Structures are given as structure tokens and as C-alpha cells.
Amino acid sequence: FKKPTSSPSFPLPPGPYQWPIIGNIFQLGTKPHITLTKFSQTYGPLFSLKLGTQLLVVASSKAAATEILRTHDRSLSGRYVPDMSPHKSLELNEFSIGWIVECNDKWRQLRSLCKRELFSAKALENNLLVREGKAREMVEFIRRREGKEVIVREVVTATVFNMLSCVLVSRDLISMEGGSCEGGMMRMSSVLNQIAELATTPNVSDFYPVLSWFDLQGLRKKVMELHRSCFRILTEDIIEERRRMGREDSCKDFLDVLLKNGSSDDQINVLLLELLSAGTDTSSSTIEWMMAELIRNPKCMRKLEEEVSPAMDQQEMFIKESCITQLPYLEACFKETLRLHPPGPFLLPHRAIEFCQVMNHSIPKNSQILVNFWAIGRDPKYWEEPLMFNPERFLNYTCLDFKGNDFEFIPFGSGRRICPGLTMATRHVSLIVASLIHFFDWSLPHGRKNPTDIDMSEKYGLTLRKEEPLILIPRSKN
Ligand code: HEM
Numbered sequence: 001f002k003k004p005t006s007s008p009s010f011p012l013p014p015g016p017y018q019w020p021i022i023g024n025i026f027q028l029g030t031k032p033h034i035t036l037t038k039f040s041q042t043y044g045p046l047f048s049l050k051l052g053t054q055l056l057v058v059a060s061s062k063a064a065a066t067e068i069l070r071t072h073d074r075s076l077s078g079r080y081v082p083d084m085s086p087h088k089s090l091e092l093n094e095f096s097i098g099w100i101v102e103c104n105d106k107w108r109q110l111r112s113l114c115k116r117e118l119f120s121a122k123a124l125e126n127n128l129l130v131r132e133g134k135a136r137e138m139v140e141f142i143r144r145r146e147g148k149e150v151i152v153r154e155v156v157t158a159t160v161f162n163m164l165s166c167v168l169v170s171r172d173l174i175s176m177e178g179g180s181c182e183g184g185m186m187r188m189s190s191v192l193n194q195i196a197e198l199a200t201t202p203n204v205s206d207f208y209p210v211l212s213w214f215d216l217q218g219l220r221k222k223v224m225e226l227h228r229s230c231f232r233i234l235t236e237d238i239i240e241e242r243r244r245m246g247r248e249d250s251c252k253d254f255l256d257v258l259l260k261n262g263s264s265d266d267q268i269n270v271l272l273l274e275l276l277s278a279g280t281d282t283s284s285s286t287i288e289w290m291m292a293e294l295i296r297n298p299k300c301m302r303k304l305e306e307e308v309s310p311a312m313d314q315q316e317m318f319i320k321e322s323c324i325t326q327l328p329y330l331e332a333c334f335k336e337t338l339r340l341h342p343p344g345p346f347l348l349p350h351r352a353i354e355f356c357q358v359m360n361h362s363i364p365k366n367s368q369i370l371v372n373f374w375a376i377g378r379d380p381k382y383w384e385e386p387l388m389f390n391p392e393r394f395l396n397y398t399c400l401d402f403k404g405n406d407f408e409f410i411p412f413g414s415g416r417r418i419c420p421g422l423t424m425a426t427r428h429v430s431l432i433v434a435s436l437i438h439f440f441d442w443s444l445p446h447g448r449k450n451p452t453d454i455d456m457s458e459k460y461g462l463t464l465r466k467e468e469p470l471i472l473i474p475r476s477k478n
Pocket residue numbers: 097098099164274275276278279280282283286342343344347348349411412413414416417418419420421422424425
């Protein structure tokens with residue numbers, strides 16, 4: 001294979017011994033966030049590995065993250081697209097925000113459209129009733145399950161998914177029972193799960209791009225078929241119906257906006273599917289971890305309840321978002337959960353669009369770059385007793401925020417590729433968690449009394465999920 005070129009003055013970042021041909025493929029294991037954190041303790045904050053013929057550079061400190069996401073933001077803002085992703089195909093790539101290979105004009109237009117229509121303060125205000133309505137349906141559903149086991153992930157995922165889908169296409173797409181709203185939509189949630197499962201399979205085509213054409217494991221074919229069936233469902237059940245209804249002057253949801261600006265079915269499908277998948281598992285996984293941490297730390301749970309209850313309008317049977325937007329302890333619990341359990345432990349993979357030099361090391365064009373925020377979030381250099389769930393730390397450092405300026409705390413990334421859905425995610429998570437803890441007391445099933453028994457192991461995948469789903473029993477408080 002062709003060796004990556006490096007400047008004569010600067011070497012490549014150091015790293016473990018690279019075996020001929022395979023490099024370090026077999027050293028990653030099933031929990032790469034842990035393996036790569038261990039490597040950083042041996043090889044330093046910027047190290048490199050060889051995965052087959054591909055160079056992977058990993059940053060694991062605040063200084064390294066600052067250089068990658070701020071100093072060299074432009075040069076390293078490309079996206080590394082896994083071989084099995086349908087976004088590898090050029091026709092679909094240019095319709096995507098997250099997987100578009102470079103931050104070009106199309107990417108800028110799509111991001112600003114989403115910002116204006118979905119994530120700006122005005123757009124969020126316009127959709128306030130949708131979020132409150134879905135949180136209310138969740139509370140009513142849980143009230144009906146009083147005293148019975150509730151799989152937190154299922155209820156919360158359906159709530160977040162529908163909060164989003166109602167803003168995008170004015171329809172619920174998943175039912176709370178884990179089943180369908182309508183036949184086609186049931187398939188959609190199961191298809192998305194299958195895609196997430198396949199995405200964790202190591203793919204030889206990523207390690208040896210010359211083999212990509214053969215798709216030896218058939219992964220690209222399988223993922224493409226699954227995507228096509230999602231596209232079919234969206235097109236047949238939603239887009240065609242809306243086109244048939246004809247255009248109204250005012251746009252009532254995001255789909256209307258896309259149809260009005262002349263987007264094709266493929267453009268609409270790529271964008272809707274991307275927003276639904278980027279916006280659901282990230283927030284619902286954060287909520288599941290946050291509930292698990294609060295149950296394990298009853299003092300924090302009490303403190304949060306004591307903050308939320310007086311803020312509520314006591315006449316109301318459901319939470320109004322305006323009552324909970326300025327609650328410092330709720331915000332601190334959200335931040336502390338993201339620090340310990342970031343849904344994207346490595347953010348999303350970046351790619352060098354040109355040669356550049358980081359911390360006196362050469363980064364060749366097309367290297368894949370990971371920022372290991374999981375490691376930074378648990379590094380004792382930046383965090384006292386880093387493994388403890390201690391939201392108070394964020395009350396002491398109130399200015400520490402996740403908007404991409406504090407490089408020891410970047411769960412949403414930073415720079416031009418920073419998560420555009422940050423504002424929406426904050427609203428979803430706060431409203432759902434506040435509703436869960438204000439209206440219900442939660443206990444563990446099977447007479448398990450000790451909350452520290454909750455298994456906190458992680459499962460590495462598209463998002464870093466709790467391995468064992470959190471199952472709790474709700475009791476209404478009033
Ligand atoms: C707790 C919730 C969330 C977390 C922790 C999160 C985190 C992230 C991270 C780490 C990235 C990659 C940044 C990078 O490449 O450097 C990202 C990208 C992205 N996120 Fe989020 N996200 C969340 C919720 C959402 C929501 C609700 C949406 C939309 C509905 C969304 C849409 C996107 C999109 C479209 C991108 C790609 C941006 C680009 O490449 O330009 N995310 N997110």
C-alpha cells in the first residue's frame with residue numbers, strides 16, 4: 001500500500017506497533033472508546049493507528065481538541081463516511097448535512113435552512129405546543145402503567161421521535177407501546193434499529209478501500225436495502241400524500257418548507273431520515289442515563305425534585321416548558337450526564353481535507369480524525385473525582401457550557417461541524433426528565449432495593465447506550 005506522506009520536518013503522531021498489512025485492526029476490541037483511552041495514556045494526547053491501509057488519528061486532550069476543532073477547523077472539517085453508509089454514494093451525499101464529505105455551499109444552505117426552520121429560538125417557540133403535547137401523552141401513558149414495569153428507553157424514544165416527527169411531518173411515527181402507529185411506520189422503527197445494529201459491524205472495505213467495489217461482507221447492499229425501505233415508507237405514506245393535497249400558502253411543518261422550495265423526494269428522504277436518526281437516539285440515550293444516575297444518587301434526585309416542583313404552576317396537570325427553562329440544577333444534571341455518558345464518545349468522524357500539522361505532527365490529507373470526548377470528560381486533569389456523578393460541579397463552574405468554547409466539555413462538538421440540534425436536544429431532554437420526576441416516584445423491579453445495583457455498563461454503537469435497558473416501576477405522586 002501507499003504510505004501516507006508526512007512533512008519532512010514533522011513525524012506522524014506516535015502510536016502502537018503497526019503489524020504489516022493489518023496494522024492495528026484487531027486491537028480495537030468491542031469497546032473502542034475504552035481501548036483508545038488506554039492508548040492515549042501510553043502514546044499521549046495525539047496518537048495514530050493504522051486500520052488496514054487507513055490512518056486514524058485520535059485526539060484525547062483539551063489542547064488536542066482545541067487544535068483540531070478550532071485552530072485547524074477548516075482543514076479538518078471533512079467527514080469520514082463509512083463504506084457501508086448510503087451517503088457514500090455521491091447522489092445522496094450532497095443531500096446530507098452530517099455525512100456530506102466537505103463543508104461546501106450545499107452544506108451551508110442545508111444547515112441554515114434547518115437552523116431557521118427548526119433550531120432557532122423562534123422556531124423552537126413555534127413548536128412549543130408540540131413538545132408539551134408529547135410530554136403530556138407520555139405522562140398519561142405512564143399513569144396507565146402505574147405499578148407495572150416500564151422500559152424507560154422505549155417510552156422515551158417514542159416520545160422524542162414523535163416530538164421530532166410532528167415538527168417535521170405533523171405525524172406520530174412510533175407508538176408508545178413499542179408498536180406501530182400505522183403498519184408502515186412500525187417497519188420504519190424496526191428498520192432504523194437494524195441499520196444501527198449493522199453500523200457496528202467492522203467492514204473490510206473501510207480498512208482496504210481498494211476492496212470497496214466488491215462489498216465482500218455485503219454490508220453496503222444490506223444497509224442500502226434498509227434505507228430504500230425507509231425511503232419507500234416515507235415517500236408512499238407521507239410525501240406523496242402531501243403532494244396530492246397540493247400546496248397551501250403557509251407552511252405548517254418542515255415538509256411543507258421542503259416541498260415549497262422544490263426539493264426532490266430523495267432530498268427530502270435523506271434529510272428527514274437523518275434528522276430523525278440524529279435527533280432521537282442521542283437524546284433518548286441521554287435521558288435513560290440521566291434517570292439511571294438520578295436513581296443511583298437519591299440525594300441528586302431529591303434536589304432536582306425540590307427545584308422542579310416549586311417552579312411548576314401547581315394548577316397544571318402537565319409541565320409547561322416556560323416553567324423549567326431557567327432551572328440551574330436541571331441544567332447541571334443534563335451537563336453531568338453528557339460528561340459521563342456522551343452519546344457520541346468520538347463525536348462524528350472527521351476527515352482531513354488537506355495536509356496539516358497538529359501539535360508538531362503531520363496529519364496527511366484524508367486521514368480519519370476522532371476526538372475522544374469520552375476520555376476528555378473523564379480525565380482527572382480537568383475533573384475532580386471524574387467518575388462520580390456530581391452535578392454540583394457545574395453549579396460551581398456556571399460558565400462552563402457545551403456550546404463549543406470550552407474544549408474540556410464538547411459533547412456536541414465544536415467548530416463548523418458542531419451539532420446544529422443542540423438547542424432542540426436541550427428542550428427535549430429537560431422537558432421529558434422534568435415530567436418523569438415531577439409526576440412519578442420510581443423504584444426498581446423485583447424487590448431490588450439497592451439503587452447502586454443498577455448495571456451501568458455501556459454498549460458501543462452508533463450511540464453509546466446503556467447495555468442493560470433501564471426498567472423502573474412508576475408510582476404517581478399526586
Ligand atoms: C443529546 C443530544 C445530542 C447530542 C449529544 C448530539 C451530539 C452531536 C455530535 C457530537 C455531533 C458531531 C459533531 C462533530 O462532527 O464534530 C452531532 C452532529 C449532528 N447532530 Fe447532534 N446531538 C444531539 C441531538 C441532535 C438533535 C436533536 C438533532 C436534530 C434533530 C441533531 C442533528 C445533528 C446533525 C444534523 C449533525 C451533523 C452536523 C454536521 O455534520 O454539520 N443532533 N451531534
